[in-house]
Amino acid sequence: MQIRKVYIQNFKGIRKKTVIDLTGTPLTILNGPNGFGKTTIFDVIELCLRGRLARADKYEGITKHTADYYKAFYQNDTSEDVILKICLSDRHVDHIIIKRLDKESEGRTDTGRRFRADAWQLFETYYTNNPAGFEEGPNFAGLQQITQRHIDQLFFPGQSISLVNLFPLFHYLQQEENIYFLKMNEVEKKESLNFLFQTQHATREYDRAFKVANGLAITRSALQARIGEIGQPINESQTTSYKKLISWRSQNWDQEDPFQNAPTTQLADTFEEYRAHILTLINFAKSFDVAEYTKLQTRNALQEMLRHDWLITTLIIYNLLAPEKLAQLRRQYDLNRAYKKYRDDFTRYTIDESIMTAFDYSVDQLKSIQADFDQRQGLREQTTSLSDIIRELNDARDRVMEQFLELRIHAHIEKDTNCPLCNAQWENMDTLMTSYDFRTDQLQNLLNGQERLRNELENRIANETIKPLQAKIDAYLIAPEHAIDDAFYAYLIERAGNYATATTWLKYVQDHQYDISDFKISTNTTVDKINVQADLLRKHLQQLVFSISIDESKVQNGSIYRDYYQSTAAYILSEEALTQKLAYVSEKYDVGRITTLRNLNERLGRVTAALASAEMVRIQLDKAIFDYKKAMIEKIKIPFYIYSGKILQHFQQGYGIFVDVRENTNRIRFLADDTSNHDAIHQLSTGQLAVVSIAFCLALNKVYTLPSHFKFLAIDDPVQTLDDVNIYSLVDLIRHEFNDWQLLISTHDENVANFLKYKFDKFSMPATKLNVQTTFYESQNAE
Amino acid sequence: MKTLLTKLFASFNFSSQEVSDNTLFFKTNADDKVEYYLVYLTAKNTLKTYESTPSFMAAMDFLKEQNENQTDVAKNTSILLCVLMEDLGADSLQYKPDILKIEEEEFQYKHYVLPYVDQAVSALNASADLLSNLNVSVNNENRFHQYFTNPYGDATYFLSMQLFLKLPFLGPFPYQAANFIPIDTMVQQYIEIAQVKPFYTLAISDDINIIDWGIVQQNALDLSTDSFERVMDKLK
Numbered sequence A: 001m002q003i004r005k006v007y008i009q010n011f012k013g014i015r016k017k018t019v020i021d022l023t024g025t026p027l028t029i030l031n032g033p034n035g036f037g038k039t040t041i042f043d044v045i046e047l048c049l050r051g052r053l054a055r056a057d058k059y060e061g062i063t064k065h066t067a068d069y070y071k072a073f074y075q076n077d078t079s080e081d082v083i084l085k086i087c088l089s090d091r092h093v094d095h096i097i098i099k100r101l102d103k104e105s106e107g108r109t110d111t112g113r114r115f116r117a118d119a120w121q122l123f124e125t126y127y128t129n130n131p132a133g134f135e136e137g138p139n140f141a142g143l144q145q146i147t148q149r150h151i152d153q154l155f156f157p158g159q160s161i162s163l164v165n166l167f168p169l170f171h172y173l174q175q176e177e178n179i180y181f182l183k184m185n186e187v188e189k190k191e192s193l194n195f196l197f198q199t200q201h202a203t204r205e206y207d208r209a210f211k212v213a214n215g216l217a218i219t220r221s222a223l224q225a226r227i228g229e230i231g232q233p234i235n236e237s238q239t240t241s242y243k244k245l246i247s248w249r250s251q252n253w254d255q256e257d258p259f260q261n262a263p264t265t266q267l268a269d270t271f272e273e274y275r276a277h278i279l280t281l282i283n284f285a286k287s288f289d290v291a292e293y294t295k296l297q298t299r300n301a302l303q304e305m306l307r308h309d310w311l312i313t314t315l316i317i318y319n320l321l322a323p324e325k326l327a328q329l330r331r332q333y334d335l336n337r338a339y340k341k342y343r344d345d346f347t348r349y350t351i352d353e354s355i356m357t358a359f360d361y362s363v364d365q366l367k368s369i370q371a372d373f374d375q376r377q378g379l380r381e382q383t384t385s386l387s388d389i390i391r392e393l394n395d396a397r398d399r400v401m402e403q404f405l406e407l408r409i410h411a412h413i414e415k416d417t418n419c420p421l422c423n424a425q426w427e428n429m430d431t432l433m434t435s436y437d438f439r440t441d442q443l444q445n446l447l448n449g450q451e452r453l454r455n456e457l458e459n460r461i462a463n464e465t466i467k468p469l470q471a472k473i474d475a476y477l478i479a480p481e482h483a484i485d486d487a488f489y490a491y492l493i494e495r496a497g498n499y500a501t502a503t504t505w506l507k508y509v510q511d512h513q514y515d516i517s518d519f520k521i522s523t524n525t526t527v528d529k530i531n532v533q534a535d536l537l538r539k540h541l542q543q544l545v546f547s548i549s550i551d552e553s554k555v556q557n558g559s560i561y562r563d564y565y566q567s568t569a570a571y572i573l574s575e576e577a578l579t580q581k582l583a584y585v586s587e588k589y590d591v592g593r594i595t596t597l598r599n600l601n602e603r604l605g606r607v608t609a610a611l612a613s614a615e616m617v618r619i620q621l622d623k624a625i626f627d628y629k630k631a632m633i634e635k636i637k638i639p640f641y642i643y644s645g646k647i648l649q650h651f652q653q654g655y656g657i658f659v660d661v662r663e664n665t666n667r668i669r670f671l672a673d674d675t676s677n678h679d680a681i682h683q684l685s686t687g688q689l690a691v692v693s694i695a696f697c698l699a700l701n702k703v704y705t706l707p708s709h710f711k712f713l714a715i716d717d718p719v720q721t722l723d724d725v726n727i728y729s730l731v732d733l734i735r736h737e738f739n740d741w742q743l744l745i746s747t748h749d750e751n752v753a754n755f756l757k758y759k760f761d762k763f764s765m766p767a768t769k770l771n772v773q774t775t776f777y778e779s780q781n782a783e
Numbered sequence B: 001m002k003t004l005l006t007k008l009f010a011s012f013n014f015s016s017q018e019v020s021d022n023t024l025f026f027k028t029n030a031d032d033k034v035e036y037y038l039v040y041l042t043a044k045n046t047l048k049t050y051e052s053t054p055s056f057m058a059a060m061d062f063l064k065e066q067n068e069n070q071t072d073v074a075k076n077t078s079i080l081l082c083v084l085m086e087d088l089g090a091d092s093l094q095y096k097p098d099i100l101k102i103e104e105e106e107f108q109y110k111h112y113v114l115p116y117v118d119q120a121v122s123a124l125n126a127s128a129d130l131l132s133n134l135n136v137s138v139n140n141e142n143r144f145h146q147y148f149t150n151p152y153g154d155a156t157y158f159l160s161m162q163l164f165l166k167l168p169f170l171g172p173f174p175y176q177a178a179n180f181i182p183i184d185t186m187v188q189q190y191i192e193i194a195q196v197k198p199f200y201t202l203a204i205s206d207d208i209n210i211i212d213w214g215i216v217q218q219n220a221l222d223l224s225t226d227s228f229e230r231v232m233d234k235l236k
Helices: A038-050 A054-061 A148-155 A163-171 A175-182 A186-191 A200-230 A264-287 A290-306 A309-316 A323-348 A353-358 A363-411 A429-478 A486-511 A527-547 A558-564 A575-648 A686-703 A724-737 A750-761 A772-781 B002-011 B054-069 B088-094 B096-103 B118-125 B130-138 B141-149 B155-166 B183-193 B197-203 B213-221 B227-234
Strands: A002-009 A018-021 A027-031 A082-090 A093-101 A124-128 A658-661 A668-671 A712-715 A742-747 A767-771 B014-020 B023-028 B036-043 B077-084 B110-116
Touching: A002 A038, A002 A742, A018 A772, A027 A038, A027 A750, A038 A082, A038 A093, A038 A148, A038 A163, A038 A742, A124 A148, A148 A163, A163 A686, A163 A712, A200 A264, A200 A575, A200 B183, A200 B197, A200 B213, A264 A558, A264 A575, A264 B213, A290 A309, A290 A486, A290 A527, A290 A558, A309 A486, A309 A527, A323 A353, A323 A429, A323 A486, A353 A363, A363 A429, A486 A527, A575 A658, A575 A686, A575 A724, A575 B141, A575 B155, A575 B183, A575 B197, A575 B213, A575 B227, A686 A712, A686 A724, A724 A750, A724 B110, A742 A750, A750 A767, A767 A772, B002 B014, B002 B023, B002 B036, B002 B118, B002 B130, B014 B054, B023 B054, B036 B054, B088 B096, B088 B110, B096 B110, B110 B118, B110 B155, B118 B130, B118 B155, B130 B155, B141 B155, B183 B197, B213 B227
Parallel strands: A027 A742, A027 A767, A712 A742, B036 B077, B077 B110
Antiparallel strands: A002 A018, A002 A082, A082 A093, A093 A124, A658 A668, B014 B023, B023 B036
16 A cells, blocks of 8 residues: 555645645655645644544643634634545555545534544545546545544454554654653653553553542542541430520520531531530539629629729719709800800990899899990090091191291292181281190190090999999809819810710619719819819729639639620529530431441442442553553564664664563663663663664564555654764665655755665665655645 | 675675675675675774774775776765674773774764674574574574673674674564554453453543542532532443
8 A cells, every 4th residue: 555645735834735746756755944844744644544643642631622722723724624635556446535624613522622632523534546636626526424444444454453553653753752752851751652652542541540540549548537537326326305405596506406517527526516515514504603703793893994094083073974964064164154254345335134134233224334335435436536536637737837838938928927728817927826736725625525524434334333243243153153163174074975984884883782972073173173082982992802702713614604695694504404415416426427327338339349440440451551562562672672773883872772661660661781770761862762763663563564564654854863873874774674665754954855865766765855845835826 | 704794795685795805895786776885804903093904995995996987886885894802792892982983983984883703603604594593593582681681691692683783784584473453452352351341431431531539539528419429320
């Protein structure tokens, strides 16, 4: 069977149809720079022959299967189908295998996510043995749709083997495998040697079986541990009857089925919690004394009072802070202030009828006083007006006379003695000026007379009205029933906000038969007096504190009484009732344990049975993989050694590479010689490691002659990591050992391509060099 | 050694020409192939200086002459240096750096170095059918195992293996084509023999693989939920 042609359309970087012809020579050398489609050709061959790419399988752990993708990773243009074809020739019969990803595909397989990287089932597979039209676009009419089984039967008729497994093992050496392998750390390298044997699928199955077995094993261990924790129940039946103990609150342990809401995982913890709780209540019932606790509360309260000065002083003036009393005090204080203000402002000659009436002035008296005030006001207004007129007249006359005199001097009219104001004729200027002064004095005398009258009136008002009234107000303000000290009043106002708190404390004190009334002040006083009283009250309270003795053993767990029993003595449960309850709960727990144990044991039985099967599957998979590797290694170890040695020649560690499989670990070892048990992969260079996979594949092909052997070998860039000397050896090996095979070798190195062509041409293996970059460039730019 | 190599090359259709006492030239008789070997026999103590010895220089002159007549000689000739050792193990180790240096020569001719002792050559020469004897010898598992343990312990096996390693045309011939059983087939056989096929099918399924066993473990202990039973039902 030979591969003749490959057809690519809309796959990876190749959008337009491209045909690769491999019919010319047994060896085709694909050359061109990296990234221009050499590996794409290998991918198409692999996809057509085995329906999937081994490379994509390897990245299973990397590619997200839980994510949706909008297209297949290999599809170039979503508006077109992906079409791949391969034309095979078996003697004179052609076989054309066509793979198609419908552009309309939803990308789902079963319930999986869209276009998962491993969803190879999305490809439809067709078959024809008519090569006509191979190089044309798709025409699926009349084509037979086939399965992988059909393809396998073309190669291995009547056999149950498949290219799915064989192609990567026997026919395809990928540079990516080597590079992927070489980039791993040492531990990963050892584990990933599966790729040499192509046991990835079986290993994945093993991993899954191991996961199941391991999951079941840890579940079994957990069940066994839980069953052990629960232990063997003491009581097998319920003999203690249920009696509800608590009415004032809801308690799980006091329910008829105390464990009804407890998860199985917390059954023991829940019981221990109940038990501890009930035992605490029993201990409480044994020791606690309510009377003693009350005394303790009282002492604590008194001590608390003593800690707060504001409380002590508030209690001292408590009576004065009563709302009515305080309001009354506030009114009196405000009245005092009003009187004091009127007294101080009385000189304004106004009458406040309410105040003056309060001080017993009659209506007639008020009228008489008002008449005096009015008269005084009239005089005041007259004198003020007269004073203003005189001042203005004097000012005007002075200004006229001043100008007149200046005029006389500057105008030389000294002889003119007429009055400049009324033009009356005077004898001379002196006479005129004397007359002026006389008139001025007359006016001033008139004003003085008016002012004297006003002063006399004001003196009379002061003596007869103002002073008596001020005396009355002063007498009022200093009267004990009216007098309020400003500091005292401010102190009261400041403490007024504490009245409610003080009331609570006072009630508490009174409830406990403590009398502090003697210390309280009920009349207006001073701050000093309050402080004196406060000191007395403190001393009194301290004496009370000292007088209270407590038996501490009877007041332990006061918080239980306060919080749990809500400070209600009647709620306290008796020791007997609680002991009975503990017995009831313990029996319930045991009955619950029996049920739980029965259920857990049932589950344990199921897990154990499943684990046995899982372990059996795991062991069989492990054994199959081991035996497979062992059998393969036993058969190929000598050819593998020879081939590796042929490529490597003499190297530091030996002549070739030995391979074996360890019995105990199922791990493949590569050894250079017996002098070191270190795996050769630790010692070999990158290029030498690449030789391992090449030699392995060649040895497999040499040893295993498959039915209808498909003599095709694709080697993707084998020289990428090899030295020139190794390349020469590899070429020599291939042309001698595989000279009747169809070979497809890629290289990024033009010189190596030329070398390969030369060496194979010289060995009756004519080679065709195909520049992939040029080929794809031309096809993609064709009309 | 010359006899042994002449016989061996002849088995692969090479004609031989004795260039000098210690130099042989082999040319394939196949019309469609181009392949030449210059075999130069030397001793261990000349490994550092053999290129400047008159006999080797004469051998190189011979190759030049050949290339003048047949221009592909220079590009298609490999040089096989057969190095006679006295103590195979000790000498091979001692001269290994020199051997590596010779084989790593990249610029003119592909060099192969083949260490040997006369005793091994005599043993192989004694066989009636050399090629068959070499195959039988190399494929002997016990001898291969001993060779792994001590490559130089069996000088004849060592030489046989060296011939396979150094001569490109001499490839391994397994006794018979092995019957390849794919891993999947082997797995199915083992599973069926153990009669665990149904559970195997379940255990490797996607449905079971997505189970979070940490949660299963928690659910197994929690009797208030039947989540555990639902998982176990899947494994029925």
